[in-house]
Amino acid sequence: MGRMKTALSAAAIYTFCLIVFACNPVELRNYLEKMTGFEGVIYVNDQSGNDGNRGMRSEPLKTIQAGIDKAHSYMKDGLADSVDVYVSEGNYEITNGTENIGDYISIVEGVSLYGGYSSDFSTRDPTLFVSQITDTSSGVEDTAAIRAYDGLTEKTVVDGFTIQAGSGIGFPGSNALDIERASPTITNNIILGGHGAAGILAITIDIYDNSSPNIENNTIVGGNSIGSNIGIVIADSSHPIVRNNTITGGSAGNCTAIVCWNTQAQIEHNDIDGGEGTKTLGIHIMQDCFVNIRHNEIYGGSATSSAGGILVESDMIAIDGNSISGGSASANETTGIFCRQTSWVGIQNNTIFGGTASGSGNANALYLDKSYAGICNNTIAGGQSDWGAAIYLTNESHPSINNNIIFCLATNSRYCIYESSSNTWYAGSIRNNDFAEISGSTVMYRPYTEVELDTLISIEALAHASGNWDEDPQLADLDGDDDIITTIGDNDWHLAAGSPKEIRQGGLDGALLDWGFYADKEGDWRTNLTEGPNDGPSNDDAGGWSMGAYERD
Numbered sequence: 287m288g289r290m291k292t293a294l295s296a297a298a299i300y301t302f303c304l305i306v307f308a309c310n311p312v313e314l315r316n317y318l319e320k321m322t323g324f325e326g327v328i329y330v331n332d333q334s335g336n337d338g339n340r341g342m343r344s345e346p347l348k349t350i351q352a353g354i355d356k357a358h359s360y361m362k363d364g365l366a367d368s369v370d371v372y373v374s375e376g377n378y379e380i381t382n383g384t385e386n387i388g389d390y391i392s393i394v395e396g397v398s399l400y401g402g403y404s405s406d407f408s409t410r411d412p413t414l415f416v417s418q419i420t421d422t423s424s425g426v427e428d429t430a431a432i433r434a435y436d437g438l439t440e441k442t443v444v445d446g447f448t449i450q451a452g453s454g455i456g457f458p459g460s461n462a463l464d465i466e467r468a469s470p471t472i473t474n475n476i477i478l479g480g481h482g483a484a485g486i487l488a489i490t491i492d493i494y495d496n497s498s499p500n501i502e503n504n505t506i507v508g509g510n511s512i513g514s515n516i517g518i519v520i521a522d523s524s525h526p527i528v529r530n531n532t533i534t535g536g537s538a539g540n541c542t543a544i545v546c547w548n549t550q551a552q553i554e555h556n557d558i559d560g561g562e563g564t565k566t567l568g569i570h571i572m573q574d575c576f577v578n579i580r581h582n583e584i585y586g587g588s589a590t591s592s593a594g595g596i597l598v599e600s601d602m603i604a605i606d607g608n609s610i611s612g613g614s615a616s617a618n619e620t621t622g623i624f625c626r627q628t629s630w631v632g633i634q635n636n637t638i639f640g641g642t643a644s645g646s647g648n649a650n651a652l653y654l655d656k657s658y659a660g661i662c663n664n665t666i667a668g669g670q671s672d673w674g675a676a677i678y679l680t681n682e683s684h685p686s687i688n689n690n691i692i693f694c695l696a697t698n699s700r701y702c703i704y705e706s707s708s709n710t711w712y713a714g715s716i717r718n719n720d721f722a723e724i725s726g727s728t729v730m731y732r733p734y735t736e737v738e739l740d741t742l743i744s745i746e747a748l749a750h751a752s753g754n755w756d757e758d759p760q761l762a763d764l765d766g767d768d769d770i771i772t773t774i775g776d777n778d779w780h781l782a783a784g785s786p787k788e789i790r791q792g793g794l795d796g797a798l799l800d801w802g803f804y805a806d807k808e809g810d811w812r813t814n815l816t817e818g819p820n821d822g823p824s825n826d827d828a829g830g831w832s833m834g835a836y837e838r839d
Contacts, residue, residue: 324340324341324360324365324366325342325343326366326369327343327369327370327371327372328341328347328353328356328357328360328369328370328371328372329341329342329343329345329346329347329353329371329372329374329407330346330347330348330349330350330352330353330371330372330373330374331346331347331348331373331374331376331405331407332348332349332374332376332377332378333374333376333405334346334405335347335348335349336348337349337352340356341353341356341357343407346374349378350371350373350378350391350399350419351391351392353371353373353399354371354391354392354393354394354397354399355394357369357370357371357394357397358394358396358397361396361397367396368396368397368398368441369396369397369398370397370398370399370400371397371398371399371400372400372403372407373399373400373401373402373403373417373447374403374404374405374406374407374415374417375402375403375404375405375415375416375417376405376417376418377418377420378417378418378419378420379420379421379422380419380420380421380422380423380431380452381422381423389423390421390429390430390431390432390433390464391419391431391432391433392433392435393432393433393434393435393438393442393444393468393470394438394442395437395438395439395442396441396442397442398441398442398443398444398445399443399444399445399447400443400445400446401416401417401445401446401447401448401475402414402415402416402417402446402447403415403417410446412446412447412448412474416448417446417447417448418447418448418449418450419431419432419447419448419449419450420450420452421450421451421452421460421462421480422452423452423453423454423460424452424453425453425454426452426454427454428454428459428461429451429452429453429454429459429460429461429480430451430460430461430462430463430464430492431449431450431451431452431461431462431463432444432449432462432463432464433463433464433465433466434463434464434465434466434468434470434499435464435465435466435467435468436466436467436468437467437468438468438469438470439469439470440469440470440471440499440500441471442470442471443470443471443472443473444463444470444471444472444473444475445471445472445473445474445475446474446475447475447476448475448476448477448478449462449463449475449476449477449478450462450478450480451478451479451480451488451490451509452480453480453481454480454486454488459480459486459487459488459489459511459513460479460480460481460486460488460489460509460511461480461489461490461491461492462477462478462479462480462490462491463477463490463491463492464492464494465491465492465493465494465497465499466492466494466495466497467494467495467496467497468497468499469497469498469499469500469526470499470500471499471500471502472491472499472500472501472502472504473500473502473503473504474503474504475504475505476504476505476507477490477491477504477505477506477507478490478507478509479507479508479509479510479511479515479516479517479536480509480511481509481510481511481538486511486512486513486514487511487513487514487515487516488508488509488510488511488513488514488515488516488536489509489515489516489518489519490506490507490508490509490515490516490517490518491506491517491518491519492519493518493519493520493521493524493526494519494521494522494524495522495523495524496522496523496524496525497524497525497526498524498525498526498527499526499527500526500527500529501518501526501527501528501529501531502527502528502529502530502531503529503530503531504531504532505531505532506518506531506532506533506534507534507536508534508535508536508537508541508542508543508561509536509537509538510536510537510538511536511538511539512538512539513539513540514539514540514541514542515535515536515537515538515539515540515541515542515561515563516535516536516541516542516543516544516545517533517534517535517536517542517543517544517561518533518543518544518545519545519547520544520545520546520547520549520551521545521546521547521548521549522547522548522549523548523549523550524549524550524551525549525550525551526549526551526552527551527552527554528544528551528552528553528554528556529552529553529554529555529556530554530555530556531556531557532556532557533556533557533558533559534558534559534560534561535559535560535561535563535566535567535568535587536561536562536563537561537562537563538562538563539563539564540563540564540565540566541560541561541562541563541565541566541567541587542560542561542566542567542568542569542570543558543559543560543561543567543568543569543587544558544568544569544570545569545570545572546569546570546571546572546575546577546600547572547573547574547575548572548573548574548575549575549576549577550575550576550577551575551577551578552577552578552580553569553577553578553579553580553582554578554579554580554581554582555580555581555582556582556583557582557583558582558583558584558585559585559587560585560586560587560588560589560593560594560595560613561587561588562587562588562589563587563589563590564589564590564591565589565591565592565593566586566587566588566589566592566593566594566613567586567587567593567594567595567596567597568584568585568586568587568594568595568596568610568613569584569595569596569597570596570597570599571596571597571598571599571600571603572599572600573599573600574600575600575602575603576602576603577600577603577604578604578606579596579603579604579605579606579608580604580606580607580608581606581607581608582608582609583608583609583774583775584596584608584609584610584611585611585613585774586611586612586613586614586620586621586622586641587613587614588613588614588615589613589614589615589616589620590615590616590617591615591617591618592615592617592618592619592620592621593612593613593614593615593620593621593641594612594613594620594621594622594623594624594641595610595611595612595613595621595622595623595638595641596610596622596623596624597621597624597626598623598624598625598626598628598631599626599627599628600628601628601629601630601631602630603628603630603631603632604631604632605623605631605632605633605634605636606632606633606634606635606636606803607634607635607636607807607808607809607835608636608637609636609637609774609775609777610622610623610636610637610638610639610774611639611641611772611774612639612640612641612642612649612650612651612669613641613642613772614641614642614643614644614772615641615642615643615644615647616644616645617643617644617645617647618643618647618648619643619647619648619649619650619671620640620641620642620643620647620648620649620650620669620671621640621641621649621650621651621652621653622638622639622640622641622650622651622652622666622669623638623651623652623653624653624655625652625653625654625655625657625659626655626656626657627655627656627657628656628657628658628659629658630658630659630660631657631658631659631660632659632660632662632802633652633659633660633661633662633664634660634661634662634663634664634801634803635662635663635664635803635805635806635807635835636664636665636807636835637664637665637774637777637779637807637835638651638652638664638665638666638667639651639667639669639771639772639774639777640667640668640669640670640671640674640675640676640694640695641669641670641671641772642669642670642671642772643669643670643671643672643674644671645672646672646673647671647672647673648671648672648673648674648675649668649669649670649671649673649674649696650668650669650674650675650676650677650678651666651667651668651669651674651675651676651677651694652666652676652677652678653678653680654677654678654679654680654683654685655680655681655683656680656681656682656683657683657684657685658683658684658685659683659685659686660685660686660801661677661685661686661687661688661690662686662687662688662689662690662796662801662803663688663689663690663793663796663803663806663812663831663832663833663834663835664690664691664834664835665690665691665759665761665779665834665835665836666690666691666692666693667693667694667695667724667771668693668694668695668696668700668701668702669694669695669696670695670696670697670771670772671696671697672696672697672698672699673696673698673699674694674695674696674699674700674701675694675696675700675701675702675703675704676692676693676694676701676702676703677692677702677703677704678701678704678706679703679704679705679706679707680705680706680707681707682707683714684714685714686714686715686717687703687714687715687716687717687719688715688716688717688718688719688793688794688796689717689718689719689793689794689796689830689831689832689833689834690719690720690833690834691719691720691722691759691761691789691833691834691835692719692720692721692722693721693722693723693724693725693728694725694728695724695725695771696725700725700726700727700728700729701728701729701731701732702721702722702728702729702730702731703716703730703731703732704729704732705731705732705733705734706734707734714750715750715751716731716745716748716750716751716754717751717752717753717754717794718752718753718754718755718792718793718794718830718833719754719755719833720754720755720756720757720759720788720789720792720833720834721742721745721754721755721756722756722757722758722759723756723758724758724764730742730744730745730756731744731745741756742754742755742756753792753794755786755788755789755792755833757786757788757789758786759781759785759786759789759833759834760781760782760784760785760786760789761778761779761780761781761782762778762779762780762781762782763777763778764777764778764779765777766778779834779835779836780836780838781832781834781836781838785838789832789833789834790832790833790838790839791814791829791830791832791839792829792830792833793829793830793831793832793833794830794831795814795830795831796812796831797812805837806832806835806836806837807835807836808836810836810837811837812831812832812837812839813831813837813839814829814830814831814839
């Protein structure tokens with residue numbers, strides 16, 4: 287009679303020995319690690335590995351999913367609370383699945399993936415040793431290279447990979463990374479969108495259903511679908527942090543870098559570009575959002591039709607400390623910020639440029655359509671076009687406009703403020719702004735009555751206006767070292783040393799009025815005190831905050 291063989295898991299052996307033999311838990315765990323070959327880390331190499339191996343450095347697995355599954359099994363056996371999977375250089379393909387659904391890598395809580403290792407795992411450099419995950423799916427529904435679902439926390443990390451989405455059909459078409467009901471940490475990756483036919487939507491990172499991931503230090507590129515491409519979608523009560531990334535909308539069709547719907551996202555310190563396509567957009571804020579957009583560099587993209595930096599269609603949005611350009615368009619229009627039917631949007635401490643529209647197109651820095659925005663301490667320039675305005679108002683918009691530097695760079699018709707419908711100003715204000723002429727004769731304010739107000743006296747005569755000025759603010763370097771204003775990264779719109787005192791000290795003190803912010807675009811404290819950060823003899827009669835995005839009192 288042969289012996290009966292019973293397969294026991296490491297967890298079962300561990301529990302049995304503890305109870306029966308009263309073994310030392312540390313010693314027993316060490317014994318089980320040796321028995322299983324578990325080294326605390328799982329190794330994956332697509333060239334020398336085999337999924338029948340134990341995942342040791344000398345016996346790597348071949349596929350990433352096998353690495354995740356092996357790590358998870360060791361966790362279930364009680365050998366670790368969390369496990370890292372090291373992935374060597376190579377191309378890890380995700381192949382087509384069955385039943386018209388693409389295959390994918392499934393992330394497990396507590397198992398973190400780190401790419402960029404040399405083939406012998408002695409060195410890690412994701413730039414030199416590229417660990418690429420490629421979704422080869424084509425013509426299948428709802429493809430994804432990686433899916434992170436159901437309860438993942440920030441201790442589950444994906445770091446150091448190049449991730450390429452496939453080609454899908456239906457909705458949403460294709461994803462490189464699909465996150466639902468999960469909050470992993472996604473860092474230091476290059477994440478590339480997919481492609482598809484007309485009507486197909488390619489989303490590079492899809493964040494849905496109460497997910498709160500940390501998306502940091504990645505390069506995220508929208509796809510090249512001839513339908514629509516989006517770098518990141520954030521929706522369904524998700525609360526992510528999107529920080530220190532480079533995000534591009536895509537390179538075909540209609541492109542958007544970030545889309546938000548029903549979310550409370552934090553979008554901070556990113557370099558955002560709408561991409562290249564028919565219509566391009568940096569950030570689109572849809573309904574039911576509470577989003578903070580802070581300290582980003584935002585370019586609306588390069589479009590054949592229209593381009594825009596930020597489109598806002600929700601209340602309770604804060605746009606603070608950003609450098610924003612409407613981008614460039616070979617037809618139609620460009621817009622820095624477009625607020626449509628919004629009750630409250632706070633726009634403060636930004637530099638906003640309307641963009642560049644070719645031919646007879648319009649380039650507006652701020653376009654408000656039935657909006658109640660608070661516009662404070664920005665430096666706002668209507669764009670380079672035949673016709674442009676720094677602030678365009680329509681459909682009974684009632685903003686408050688305080689402490690801004692306002693000018694326009696259009697080649698023909700230039701306006702600081704242009705009003706295109708009646709009853710626009712009855713609840714608003716125009717206080718302590720500088721209406722500047724920098725590139726030629728500019729109309730200060732064209733009200734709906736079409737009687738242009740082009741003198742400071744006529745502006746100050748308005749019931750809702752006071753404390754405004756009309757001097758050259760003397761910005762340090764309007765178009766930067768490259769002499770191209772559209773490339774906003776090197777533009778220097780600080781007030782120069784010789785800026786008029788009326789601009790440096792002539793703003794309202796927003797701290798006393800409780801505007802909700804106290805520092806300028808760079809975080810320097812705003813003050814109306816004589817002992818301010820730039821104190822000197824000329825400050826003895828200091829007034830309020832400096833006008834514009836930067837404090838210099």
